[in-house]
Amino acid sequence: MNSSNKKTGLVALLGLAGGLFAWYKYKTATPEEKEKIKNKIxxxxxxxxxxxxxxxxxxxxxxxxxxxxxxxxxxxxxxxVKNEADKISG
Structure with a gap:
């Protein structure tokens, strides 16, 4: 596995972790906090x-x-072009 693939995998893993954390925070939020999140979105x-x-x-x-x-x-x-053509022909 080269360095570029490792970085891509790490970024994907961090994105997944961030998504899971956000999902967990939303699921455990109070109804007021959920409303604030919905309003921000x-x-x-x-x-x-x-x-x-x-x-x-x-x-x-x-x-x-x-x-x-x-x-x-x-x-x-x-x-x-028309004027020049007229000059030439006239």
Whole structure:
């Protein structure tokens, strides 16, 4: 077993131990403590959802800006090519 595999195994073991400890703490918590934990998880979920929605909106806005810029540049280039073609033929 190489060093990388040992580190991966150790991280997995620590993650499992942390999960088991969290499960034990939740199972032995008072109803009030369980409610606090549920509220924290709910708040984290809400923040995650809001962050996702903000990122999605920014991506859409950026895409629209890029699309508009490309369309404008294409129209200008097309017009320039037409003008040059007219000069050459005229």
């Amino acid at each position: 709910s708040e984290a979920g809400t923040k995650l959802k809001e962050t996702y929605q903000d990122a999605e909106a920014r991506i859409k806005d950026t895409y629209t800006e890029v699309e508009d810029t490309v369309a404008d540049n294409y129209a200008k280039l097309k017009n320039n």
